[in-house]
Amino acid sequence: MGRITLENVQKSFGDVEVIPPLDLTIEDGEFVVFVGPSGCGKSTLLRLIAGLEDVSGGEIRIDGKPATDLPPAKRGLAMVFQSYALYPHMSVRKNIAFPMKMAKVPEDEQKRRIESAAHALNLTDYLDRRPGQLSGGQRQRVAIGRAIVREPAAFLFDEPLSNLDAALRVGMRLEISELHTRLATTMVYVTHDQVEAMTMADKIVVLRAGHIEQVGSPLELYRSPRNLFVAGFIGSPKMNLIDGPEAARRGAHTIGIRPEHIDVSTEEGVWHGTIGVAEHLGSDTFFHVHETGLAETVTIRADGEIGLHHGDRVYLTPHPDKIHRFDEGGLLIA
Amino acid sequence: MATQHSKAAARLMIAPAVIVLLLWMIVPLVLTLYFSTLRYNLLMPGGTPFVGMENYQYFFTDPAFTTALVNTLLLVGGVLLITIIGGTLLALLLDQPMFGQGIVRLLVIAPFFVMPTVSALVWKNMFMNPVNGLFAHLARLIGIQPFDFLAVAPLASIILIVAWQWLPFATLILLTAMQSLDSEQIEAAEMDGAGALSRFFYIVVPHLSRAATVVILIQTIFLLSIFAEILVTTAGGPGVASTNLTYLVYIQSLLQFDVGLGSAGGVVAIILANIVAIFLMRMIGKNLDA
Ligand SMILES: Nc1ncnc2c1ncn2[C@@H]1O[C@H](COP(=O)(O)OP(=O)(O)O)[C@@H](O)[C@H]1O
Ligand SMILES: [Mg+2]
Numbered sequence: 001m002g003r004i005t006l007e008n009v010q011k012s013f014g015d016v017e018v019i020p021p022l023d024l025t026i027e028d029g030e031f032v033v034f035v036g037p038s039g040c041g042k043s044t045l046l047r048l049i050a051g052l053e054d055v056s057g058g059e060i061r062i063d064g065k066p067a068t069d070l071p072p073a074k075r076g077l078a079m080v081f082q083s084y085a086l087y088p089h090m091s092v093r094k095n096i097a098f099p100m101k102m103a104k105v106p107e108d109e110q111k112r113r114i115e116s117a118a119h120a121l122n123l124t125d126y127l128d129r130r131p132g133q134l135s136g137g138q139r140q141r142v143a144i145g146r147a148i149v150r151e152p153a154a155f156l157f158d159e160p161l162s163n164l165d166a167a168l169r170v171g172m173r174l175e176i177s178e179l180h181t182r183l184a185t186t187m188v189y190v191t192h193d194q195v196e197a198m199t200m201a202d203k204i205v206v207l208r209a210g211h212i213e214q215v216g217s218p219l220e221l222y223r224s225p226r227n228l229f230v231a232g233f234i235g236s237p238k239m240n241l242i243d244g245p246e247a248a249r250r251g252a253h254t255i256g257i258r259p260e261h262i263d264v265s266t267e268e269g270v271w272h273g274t275i276g277v278a279e280h281l282g283s284d285t286f287f288h289v290h291e292t293g294l295a296e297t298v299t300i301r302a303d304g305e306i307g308l309h310h311g312d313r314v315y316l317t318p319h320p321d322k323i324h325r326f327d328e329g330g331l332l333i334a
Numbered sequence: 335m336a337t338q339h340s341k342a343a344a345r346l347m348i349a350p351a352v353i354v355l356l357l358w359m360i361v362p363l364v365l366t367l368y369f370s371t372l373r374y375n376l377l378m379p380g381g382t383p384f385v386g387m388e389n390y391q392y393f394f395t396d397p398a399f400t401t402a403l404v405n406t407l408l409l410v411g412g413v414l415l416i417t418i419i420g421g422t423l424l425a426l427l428l429d430q431p432m433f434g435q436g437i438v439r440l441l442v443i444a445p446f447f448v449m450p451t452v453s454a455l456v457w458k459n460m461f462m463n464p465v466n467g468l469f470a471h472l473a474r475l476i477g478i479q480p481f482d483f484l485a486v487a488p489l490a491s492i493i494l495i496v497a498w499q500w501l502p503f504a505t506l507i508l509l510t511a512m513q514s515l516d517s518e519q520i521e522a523a524e525m526d527g528a529g530a531l532s533r534f535f536y537i538v539v540p541h542l543s544r545a546a547t548v549v550i551l552i553q554t555i556f557l558l559s560i561f562a563e564i565l566v567t568t569a570g571g572p573g574v575a576s577t578n579l580t581y582l583v584y585i586q587s588l589l590q591f592d593v594g595l596g597s598a599g600g601v602v603a604i605i606l607a608n609i610v611a612i613f614l615m616r617m618i619g620k621n622l623d624a
Contacts, residue, residue: 052521073527085522089540098536099526146526 001063002076002154002186003028004049009058011044011210018044019210021058026154026188026203028063031180034190035197035233036207042190045207046156049188050079062153073102078147079156082163084139086131092118092142093127099150110149117145120179137168144179154186161196173199194234198222206230228330231256237286237301239324242294252325252333259286259301261322264308269315273298278310289314363604370597377591389598398574398582405489406578406606409496410557416497417553418546421504426534428505429512439509446502450562457495458484458567488568488576495563500556504549511545512538547621554614558607579603 004026011019018041026032034042047053049060051072060068067075078099086095096117100110118124121141131139140160147155157176161169177200180187191197197204198218206213206221206229214226218234225231231239235258243254263269264287273292278285283304288297300316308314325333370389374382393399428439445453461468462483470480483491515538523533561580564570570577570585577585583603587596 050525052524072521072525077525079522079525081518081522083516083518085516085518087519087523087537087540089543098523098528102527102532146522150526 001028002026002152003063004154004186004188005059005061005064006049007059007061009045009048009060010056011041011048011053012056017210019048022210022212024205024212024215026186029184029186031177031187031189031200031202032205033197033201033203034188034205034207035194036192036213037233038192040207041210042192042207043158044210046079046158046188046190050077050156051075052079076153077156078150078152078154079158080140080143080147080160082159084131084143084163086139086142086146088131091128091130092123092134092145095131095142096145096149099146103150113149114145117148120148120182121145121175136164137172140164140172141175144176148179148183152185154188157187157189159191160189161191162193169196176200195236198234204234206233224332225256225324226332228254228256228326231324231326231332237299240295240298242298244294246294247325250323250325253328254326254330256324256326257318257322259299261319262298262300263317263319264300264302264306265315265317266308266312267315269317271298271316271318273314273316275308275310275312275314278308280304287314289316292316366597366600368597369593370601372594374594374597375590375592382594385594389594390602392595393586393598393602396582396586398577398585401574402577402579402582403606405574405576406558406580407610408489409493409560409578410554410610412490412493413497413500413557414550414553416493417500417504418549420497420501421508421549422539422542422546424501424505425509425512426538428509442505443502445499446506448499450499451566453499454495454563454566457491457498462491484568485572488572492560492563492567492576495567496557496560499563500553503553507545507549508542511542515541543618543621547618550618551614554610555607558603558610579606 006022006024008021008023009019010017010021034045036042044053048055051067051070051074055068058068059066062075062077087098090098093114096114097110100113105113114127115124118127121144123138123141123145126134126138126142131142134142140163143160160176161172164172173196176187176189180200189196189200201218203215204218204221205215208229214221214230221230221234225234225239228241232241237259239256239258240262241254241256247253247255271292271294273289276288276290276297278287281304285302285304285306285308287300287302287308289300290297292298298316302308327333371384371386372382373385373388424442428435428442432438448456459467464470464480464482464485467480469483473480519537519541520533523537528536559580560578561584564576564578564581565584568576570581574582579599580603583596583599586592586599
């Protein structure tokens with residue numbers, strides 16, 4: 001079981017309020033991702049849940065029981081740190097065994113859990129090495145192994161993949177997702193990378209300056225961002241935001257249209273412009289179109305093998321039902 | 335630095351320094367070895383005939399030799415024990431955020447800047463003196479017989495004085511090591527259910543082991559040759575109760591004007607230092623790898 005509720009949780013460091021009072025419920029078995037730009041308070045929020053920071057106000061409940069004043073060890077949560085925080089002088093086996101040793105789990109049970117974690121995480125051949133002799137990805141897996149053997153009510157991850165190279169990150173992303181499917185344990189995952197959030201989450205919590213901007217499933221956030229911030233943050237490449245007469249014509253202060261919702265043609269369309277940079281990814285091509293009179297650049301996604309290049313004059317047509325309209329305050333106009 | 339050419343150039347560049355250092359070491363060593371084989375007493379002018387190992391024989395059969403050897407080891411061991419344990423505890427204390435941290439840290443380092451002779455004199459006359467010392471006053475205050483430290487427990491008293499001098503060094507090195515401990519490791523241990531004591535023994539102590547090794551090695555080098563503190567406080571006495579090897583060499587070569595015997599003692603001290611060094615490296619040297 002791992003249902004975590006935050007009620008009016010607030011955190012200040014001295015005079016600086018990092019997390020204004022917020023409410024949030026994390027359901028049992030859910031994969032929740034906190035996403036937001038650097039410094040927005042994601043780690044702080046996670047550490048409040050873990051008990052590594054004391055709340056300045058509000059209540060934290062885990063499975064309905066008050067946990068606000070419980071020390072970290074008593075909350076039944078396991079955390080994977082950005083730096084992995086492995087114990088450098090202990091072998092992988094001892095690292096993984098450490099929480100069980102502290103909990104006085106019987107020897108043979110310890111052994112069984114280590115074996116099964118090592119097997120699941122492909123660490124069997126490395127059990128007797130020190131963390132210093134492992135690659136980044138392997139260290140990451142040891143840190144996860146150390147969390148798994150505690151059989152926690154929920155896992156907390158703080159940007160666990162940010163120290164890995166791109167290829168490894170994709171692999172580990174899958175492994176963590178698979179782990180979640182297999183264990184069906186609550187996971188709270190912090191990242192600043194919206195791709196990680198979109199690919200892994202059941203529920204995304206978008207944070208800005210400690211505020212929750214929107215909570216929802218990846219597709220909900222993609223389809224109906226509640227405000228300009230979420231609209232600009234979720235989705236890659238970013239949504240095109242256009243203001244001025246073109247927006248006013250549609251009764252909005254700003255309109256947003258995603259690159260994949262604009263058709264490109266060499267003959268006719270609503271807007272026109274000149275292709276600046278063309279990014280050929282093979283499967284897709286991204287064009288940065290200039291001189292449209294709408295915004296500095298309009299990004300569009302087109303077919304991978306479309307025969308257009310830098311300097312070509314093109315016509316653009318947005319899908320009318322995919323245009324998001326925002327008012328002066330940046331809120332979505334329903 | 336990898337090519338043949340750059341290696342050769344590097345050797346050429348460091349050669350002058352190496353040669354000077356080598357001379358600096360080799361000349362006194364060879365002279366000491368040479369003197370130790372001569373009958374060379376300043377009170378007996380005339381020849382300095384070669385006598386082979388005779389000086390060594392005298393030195394080893396001197397009744398004070400065994401005592402001095404044991405005292406040397408006790409002195410080194412005792413001071414190391416106090417400074418490592420005390421230094422770790424003090425470092426732990428100084429690592430806590432507290433009011434006036436800067437001043438307190440400065441004060442803790444202060445004993446290191448006091449010259450050995452001065453600090454030994456202060457301890458002898460102001461603290462340990464059985465009549466006027468602070469400890470005697472305190473003892474009388476609570477109504478017990480003052481304890482004559484330097485007469486009754488001379489070696490222990492000297493260990494105390496020397497440990498007081500070296501405690502700041504150990505504290506300082508261990509404190510820097512403690513501050514370099516990744517706070518996420520401590521937090522991870524906290525999440526893993528380790529209490530304060532477990533965190534100290536499983537995470538902090540292993541992290542400090544390398545710094546402690548450095549402290550032990552450096553202190554051993556200096557502690558093997560403790561001299562000023564003994565000269566100033568007990569002059570090796572009562573009897574030879576607080577005489578170490580260095581002091582024994584001093585007694586024989588300078589008080590008895592026997593250069594040959596003193597040199598032999600010096601050579602024995604060098605050999606002892608090397609034996610201790612080998613043992614130390616065996617025991618704790620692996621902490622310095624990688
Ligand atoms: N211990 C602390 N003392 C003071 N300010 C802090 C502390 N920890 C974090 N902050 C501040 O809180 C804000 C949020 O930090 P953090 O939660 O680490 O952001 P994120 O993980 O989203 O990048 C930052 O502005 C940071 O400077
Ligand atoms: Mg962070």
